Amino acid sequence: MKKIAYLIAVLLIAASCVSSGGLHYDSLQNGEQMETSRAKLDHSNYDELLKKYVNEAGFVDYQGLATEQAKLKSYLTYLSVNPPKSDWETGEQFAYYINLYNASTLDLIIDNDMPGSIKDIDGPLGQVWLKDFITVNGKQYALADIEKSVLQKMGDPRIHFAINCASYSCPKLLRTAYTGKNVDELMDRAATEFVNSDKNDLSDPNNPKLSSIFKFYTSDFTSNGMTLVEYVNQFASNRLNAGAKVTYKDYDWSLNKQS
Template identity: 60%
Template sequence: MKYISILLLVLITTSCIGGSDLYYQTLKNNETIPSQKGQLDHGKWNALLKKYVNEAGFVDYDSFKNEQDQLKEYLSYLNVNSPQESWSINEQFAYYINLYNAATVDLILQNNMPESIKDINGPLGQVWLKKYIKVNDKDYSLAAIEKNVLQKMGDPRIHFAINCASYSCPKLQNKAFTAANVNELMNLSAREFINSNKNDFSNPSDPKLSSIFSFYPEDFTQNGMTLAEYINQYADTRIAEKDKYDYKEYDWSLNKQ
């Protein structure tokens, strides 16, 4: 009975995610994201990030609230300019990463800056399933954008590029992703996160990793890589191969200045 209940919960949760109708392309094995100009203008989002997010990735939500109308204008712009088959894959990555991050900030502002994003209610008690992000005037959840689009696009660096408004998340970059910079900025995001205090490599033979690596193990070990091999691409201190790693407790407190 216990396993039936778990199965039903998984099925219900999966059905709540949605997003399977959103357009995206997938990277082929070992393909890298090209750097080329796109057609979308992320300037409004870039200006807001420069003004209200510091170099450490923490957000001045109190001041950001004064320009929430500008944020909503940007999200409205993304709503009516959704990914098309004619778009390059780098433009699609930039679109969905910015959409996720901007919608997360908007969600925090809508809910008067709670102590944690997890304090915001949603279906099955999960904020990630709350459908409030508009694309082509249809509502989607954060889970839909992450799990049914970005993860399926095939580049695990998205886990370092999107920010869930929490202390243990990768930092919110204070510049917008664009078709021209998305590969470079995803590399920077991966390197900064892996070498930050979100991981503990003080003992490289027995490191303590961010729980992000336990949340999405298959993403980081695709193409036959081990977890250590993936991390060591970006780590200043190389970690040892282990059958099982220890993970740091995740801090869901709000990433506010």
């Protein structure tokens, strides 16, 4: 029943721009606005797996990772029983949910025998994004819950470069786990690397071809009053002209596996 409210959106949007509800950042207080405490979570086991099975291009050795899936599942269990608290610093909350999303996606791919695309995995209404398989504090959530109901509500569009949906056109999966200390630096790095990668074509400053991510989430990138071009120019090596006519590249949903 909880997904009924999102039926229309799901039918209209075939990408990850959906939400299944249930988990809401609104219930957490922004850590920067109150006396805060730093979480003591240890992301080192996940960091070791990333460094071992993800290459510099962000592609994953899923066959190798599958041999240590128990370690990945142990990390996810660790996150599930240590949910964010309202007095955590904002950076700690970002790190928790980014890691939760990315690690859960890796686990999902392995559990489903490494399909050609994450979209080949079934879910409610045919949407894998609405599949409840992520446990937080004893309750089940979907990838859409983490992305739409938490990370997007935290108000930093850079999260779209930090989370990885196991697809070729996604921003690459970094080989480093996010932490409260490095999350701002890593989100900046992820944004810069993605904007200047071949996922976008900025060679013509008047007619750039951007990743469809900028189409999926235009309202996030322009929510602070910037135009989409102005947002991209914050990270672009080749700056776009103010009146640039933006078009979008097709999105490749094939699995981000190492060849």
